[in-house]
Amino acid sequence: MDLSRFEKTGEFCWTLSPEGAMRVPAVIYADETLISAMDEKVIEQLSNVTTLPGIVRAAYAMPDAHWGYGFPIGGVAAFDPEAGGVVSAGGVGFDVSCGVRLLLTSLKRKDIEARQDDLADALFEAIPAGVGSHSTIALSGTEMDDMLKGGALWAVANGWGEERDLARIEEEGCVAGAMPEYVSNDAKRRQRKEIGTLGSGNHYLEVQYVSDILDRDVATGFGLSKGQVVISIHCGSRGLGHQIGTDFLRAMSVAAHTFGIIVPDRELACSPIKSELGQHYLGAMRSAINCALANREVLTHFTRTVFARFFLDARLDLLYDVSHNTCKEETHEIDGIAKRLFVHRKGATRAFGPNHPDLPAELKPFGQPVLIGGSMGTGSYVLTGLPSSEAAAFSSACHGAGRAMSRNEAGRRWKGRQVQDELRGLGIIVKSPSSRGIAEEAPGAYKDVSAVAIAAERAGLAKRVARLKPLICVKG
Amino acid sequence: MRHMTAMWETFEHDADVGVRGFGASAGEAFANAAMAMTSVVTDPTSIRPALSFPIACSAPDLETLLFDWLNALILQMSVESVLFSKFDVTIEGLRLTATAWGEPVDRARHEPAAEVKGATFTTAKVDRSMDGRWRAQCVVDV
Numbered sequence: 254m255d256l257s258r259f260e261k262t263g264e265f266c267w268t269l270s271p272e273g274a275m276r277v278p279a280v281i282y283a284d285e286t287l288i289s290a291m292d293e294k295v296i297e298q299l300s301n302v303t304t305l306p307g308i309v310r311a312a313y314a315m316p317d318a319h320w321g322y323g324f325p326i327g328g329v330a331a332f333d334p335e336a337g338g339v340v341s342a343g344g345v346g347f348d349v350s351c352g353v354r355l356l357l358t359s360l361k362r363k364d365i366e367a368r369q370d371d372l373a374d375a376l377f378e379a380i381p382a383g384v385g386s387h388s389t390i391a392l393s394g395t396e397m398d399d400m401l402k403g404g405a406l407w408a409v410a411n412g413w414g415e416e417r418d419l420a421r422i423e424e425e426g427c428v429a430g431a432m433p434e435y436v437s438n439d440a441k442r443r444q445r446k447e448i449g450t451l452g453s454g455n456h457y458l459e460v461q462y463v464s465d466i467l468d469r470d471v472a473t474g475f476g477l478s479k480g481q482v483v484i485s486i487h488c489g490s491r492g493l494g495h496q497i498g499t500d501f502l503r504a505m506s507v508a509a510h511t512f513g514i515i516v517p518d519r520e521l522a523c524s525p526i527k528s529e530l531g532q533h534y535l536g537a538m539r540s541a542i543n544c545a546l547a548n549r550e551v552l553t554h555f556t557r558t559v560f561a562r563f564f565l566d567a568r569l570d571l572l573y574d575v576s577h578n579t580c581k582e583e584t585h586e587i588d589g590i591a592k593r594l595f596v597h598r599k600g601a602t603r604a605f606g607p608n609h610p611d612l613p614a615e616l617k618p619f620g621q622p623v624l625i626g627g628s629m630g631t632g633s634y635v636l637t638g639l640p641s642s643e644a645a646a647f648s649s650a651c652h653g654a655g656r657a658m659s660r661n662e663a664g665r666r667w668k669g670r671q672v673q674d675e676l677r678g679l680g681i682i683v684k685s686p687s688s689r690g691i692a693e694e695a696p697g698a699y700k701d702v703s704a705v706a707i708a709a710e711r712a713g714l715a716k717r718v719a720r721l722k723p724l725i726c727v728k729g
Numbered sequence: 730m731r732h733m734t735a736m737w738e739t740f741e742h743d744a745d746v747g748v749r750g751f752g753a754s755a756g757e758a759f760a761n762a763a764m765a766m767t768s769v770v771t772d773p774t775s776i777r778p779a780l781s782f783p784i785a786c787s788a789p790d791l792e793t794l795l796f797d798w799l800n801a802l803i804l805q806m807s808v809e810s811v812l813f814s815k816f817d818v819t820i821e822g823l824r825l826t827a828t829a830w831g832e833p834v835d836r837a838r839h840e841p842a843a844e845v846k847g848a849t850f851t852t853a854k855v856d857r858s859m860d861g862r863w864r865a866q867c868v869v870d871v
Contacts, residue, residue: 320743322851347846347870384841385834443807453844495846519850659741689842
């Protein structure tokens, strides 16, 4: 990306002042290497977002930003419903509420290494992963609606989860305002046998260990210690969310002119929050958020069942569950006035600082855990929200390493078997139904997750707490 | 990936993949774009055209029609757990009628690499070159 258009407004902050149809500035948080490597499309898409009605303060891109659909992946934008603000299906994306949760165990790395192959096989068998895999749970029409209204709460009520998990999930496991009546039958059909499935692409379940502690106090507060085994689950709202994205992207694209909204890119299609279509989308999108929360809770249940077979006293506690493709109604202070805003985070994680009222009491002193997925070779990070997160980007941070090359390019460069063998040499077992899928997800296809996490910290978005390295990776 | 006869190909997008089909008619270009989409999941030659599925859609413009066509296939792929390798598409004005042939996903034989979540409007284009050849393309989310 050409940096000459930007004003450097902080060591890790690059600002493009409004020009043309832009209503507010476009701001990118990154170090010089990361921003230089970003595609020009990132600033083009981010600038397009700033033209949307009712946008507040600025449109932001996180250090892992890349070219997306309409919004860049790693994009954050907030809209004021009282100022004609909009909601955009493209601003949330197809995989609504895709996210990460982290489970803590009392096990040590050596406990896993002693039984690594058997555990990998058992997890691979218990976790439906990849195209053509189905859940053992099939939902009827009323069960589907209950799930869409109840989220993780529904999973717990049906015996696929633990009550104690709920406080450790955004919105306590169930977002209000879900309206399954605005979810199409097609979307429900796609979901019938998909609750408790991982999906494919970059989704995974990983058994990891804490390799580095970067903030001792916060790590202790989160219950993290060096050498401890943890489990990350990265997946979303499955077929239901994908279909809701498709349905409303089309509806908003076709209806845009009726609202007098001119978008520079059809993918940015949006509707006023206060319009009927906007409200229907919010009702359907919130149903998809609940679907993702239920999905991750059910997958956790499957994981616990496997661990209980291997380690009799294993207790898997949820540290936190974050979603990184959402639009949420939140209170933010704008020029000293508290306002209800609709915050789009597409490939961005919410990152509330310490003492935020929405955090559970045990986490209040430390801030909200921010879970950053890396590649299957390099590992992941736990960060925490900072007091500065709010002013930086409406309390948001990055969500992953971001791809450094396309799936095609990765498929040309690597073979799945070769990637598996190399990772095994590093002590990492990768299980997947697809060899080509492994090649496309090769560690080398991703950016350096450490650079992204450091940039997020230096920019004041979130602070690094611990680094995690994989031992077992189940990929779709 | 570029097919030998260059009737379809995939193209680069940061995190995802673009699909592009060419043809003597819009229908043929749409059919080949669908073939390119299948190639994102698996090698199309590994899929037997054993079952047929009728598909019909209409839209206010050709780009939206392409969006609808590819998403109708994605819906069938997801709900019926099938993969497609043969398409017969007729487009009259802004109305599409088609048959898609394929078979149930066989995880051992097809080794599906990725699930296509949805076809998008990103880089969506349906047009005709000077020599009369049609092109239909967009990015799909995987």
